[in-house]
Amino acid sequence: MKSAVVQLPGLNRDRDMIAALTLISGKAPVTVWQTDTQIPDVDLIVIPGGFSYGDYLRCGAIAARMPVMQAIREKAEAGVKVLGVCNGFQILLEAGMLPGALMRNASLRFVCKEVKLEVVNAETSFTRAYDKGQIIRCPVAHHDGNYFADTETLKTIEGEGQVVFRYAAGTNPNGSINDIAAVTNRAGNVLGMMPHPENLIEAAHGGSDGRGLFASALDVIAAAA
């Protein structure tokens, strides 16, 4: 499976993402710049974390209006998988490709630590390698990860299986409503998450709990097991 990593000024987790995708798929992803209006033929597009445009206005707001996002939107509508991690999640929300919004952490502090995630939906193309209810470790590092959605939207996403990961009991680091850590769009091919699975994929990271996400999305579950 082929993948692409989006690059924008201020994103700084692109190298981690490229390393993870290369390790797990055996192929280096192509990189796509913010002004690109065409995206090569790939199966997975990843928007990594960082601080695009210095978090000016709102996190991800300016990046979400760059030309590359229109190309990503068209690919997503055609069924290509899109993953946004951390700032990438914020960008997908600002682009209107996922429901809800991310607010300043309830503690008002930047959090950088490991949390535990509960796999709520193991039937998405990003989580097939996990079991429903499984608890995995995952690092977080963000200042604006406090997920919010209005009552009606919450009801819809909870009812439609769009909540994919929750912070496990007692580990919600940011005040997210319903402990939500990751959501998909209605079709299930666009996933946004605050935690960084790309930073827990090999022994040097102290664990490989994040590997299943990429193995699922890249269709190499057996190889990664």
Place this chain on the structure above:
Amino acid sequence: MIKARVTVTLKNGVLDPQGKAIEGALGALGFEGIGQVRQGKVFDLAVDTADRAKAEADIKAMCEKLLANTVIENYSIALA
């Protein structure tokens, strides 16, 4: 040239941790009776046109497309 001020505020029901912290700090300074503090943003724009209706329509589009995240924020426009 038409000058305008756009005010962006959080919708009711959206948690505002920064407003809460400011509320607490005001209380700590001895200000009493603060019911609630909500933090927002102000944008001052100068639009190069004499057509007020066009300026207002353009600024509304700017609010919808960029200045406000209408999932969580309301906006208001005041032309000078």
